[in-house]
Amino acid sequence: MKICLVSHEYPRAGGGPWGGVGAYTSNIARALASFGHEVYVIGSGETESREEDDAVTVIRLPLNAPKIITQRAAGQVLDYSSRVRECVENLHGEVGLDLVEFADFAAEGYSFITSGTPRPPHVLRLHTCLEIVFKNDGREWTEETRNIADMELETIRAARHVTSPSVFLAELTAGAARISASNVRIVPNPVDTNFFTPSKGHDEALVLNPGRLQMLKGTHVLGRAIPQVLAARPAARFIFAGRDTLSGPGGASYRQHLEATLDRRALGSIQFTGEVSRTRMLELYRRAAVVVVPSIYDNFPNTVLEAMACGKAVAASRVGGIPEIIKNDEGILVTPDRPEELARAVLRYLGDRDLRENAGMNARRAAVERFSPGVIAAGMTHTYEEIVDKSREPCASA
Template identity: 30%
Template structure:
């Protein structure tokens, strides 16, 4: 059966199993990247925070990511115990992640050459193309490999259909990777079910959720200035159609005296050039709510907690969401969440305790749930407090790192240790 590693049940003290040399492979999502671009988001944060939290537990962590600029040094310290290693695979320039597959064999060969000189104890790859590169190298060297998908091609194809820009062989390669690695670390129950439909045995899968920085995202601290409207609802994240901002705009027509703040996308000075912003503004004009929708553009991560604290309700109406970090950030700030009942949000947003779950793509259902919360301040405060408690209990990076460490140790305990290079 599927192994579910509950972070709250694990010993969070560092150094329990002894220090490990850990290789995290994240081919397109560098922990050093500036967030807000099309391919820079939750995975970058996840890899950076997981690496730091594992180092806090006494481990030595190296993150391997593709060199996408000619001026990057080979090795860059990230924090105490963590180093970023830039891998020369393909031209040293920005390349959309869906075009990186031809460069993964080169990435894998580089990993094998590098690791041959000093073997890591365990390899943990993030995203399917990272997994392909890591699978090649770990098979050559006889190293244990754990993998986190972060998103699955079957889900993307189901929802985006002809708009799916992934390589056509993605699903077949993801399936091969699932059979070839030693353990899959899924982030939610919905992902486990999807992997089962792909034919990957549940015995290979454990669940460790994504995490949130509970010291940065907290109810304490300043709130951003609000507009003149009585209520404010907020949507935060990349500005791509699947995130459901169009649903929030349609729902706004049913929410009197309420402003919708949309945070994310290009910088504020480039909003007028963005095709998705233009589409959403046209929808707002058609719905008669243009004067109540405000786009901030992308903002530095340090400003996000204040924006969340200023909101009465945080909206997460994505069509699909492999996990979804924003609900955790909102809950950590003590804000109630109304989210679509998809993916990881089914696990994180406890309805009715911490917020509400609604059907995706349904503006009327979204508006009803938001109206209930806007009409009852005490209910909003109770949901926010419950969400904060839930995050502290389950989703802090200390708990997530402890659960990830436990998964590493389960794999290491089940495999013969490598005593020489070249084992298969």
């Protein structure tokens, strides 16, 4: 099949920082290419360009807008989606695409999907739309973010076919966009199990929290759990590895908000790395004894998948799509926003090397057997083939 994936987050050369949608797009593009598909990606760049990224053809369009979606104007989002539509149509005319996939996030497919263009067939991939983000993150709407969120919702409602990495996200988005969850096909996100691999040895006192600093990710929950961990394990150290966000009170730095609320005695045991590269993230996973993902909300977090692929003991919130990832003895699930319960889970792992190692081995096995690129590419190929077949039917719908 000739498949086009659209994501302005698709990573640029050099392996710099990327978002969750970019990570998914990179992983699934390579997995599909390895399956023998002809894969194209429409991403963003400083200038318009076309390049080969291994077996994937990447077409880059200037974003002409801030990287962070909440800092964009709705007009900028509309302009970019219009240029994406033109690019898709030109590429289809050039190579005859079988399918194009858009993300719900950032409404990149708005112009194409809402136009009712029948060819090539399209599918919308759920990641987490702004309607859900703002509801769970306690942020205040601006006129621009409200308009962008409405564009995302309109795109979801107009999409003929929709996929989701989890049942949870399918049902949550269905409620927000007023569509039927039963029409959403479930295919998990892949993790690059060839890149994210275990290594021998780690720092037995190191606890890693990967991901953005924001309320939605539960950064503050780990912050409140740290004093309890240090009371029992004074040598424990904590690394927060992810970029800061302006999601603190009044739109302030969340890191500054967190540091102001942390126990002063704990600050000497904490390190903030800021945004890190994929290679640096791998190093941090491998060094850590325990990986903590204390989300208040999360759809199908790459951080959990990556930590599991690295064979790490994971303590994560029993929320969102996380329970669809971690099963049985593959990690510890805790109640969200309960720092005492999170601290107990971390201490269980820090105090029991055998428990840690068994959880890590089970996690690695699960990552390979359920979420490796080959496994997910097979499932996605089957889904794409169903969508293409259905698009040939008259009056096809999701």
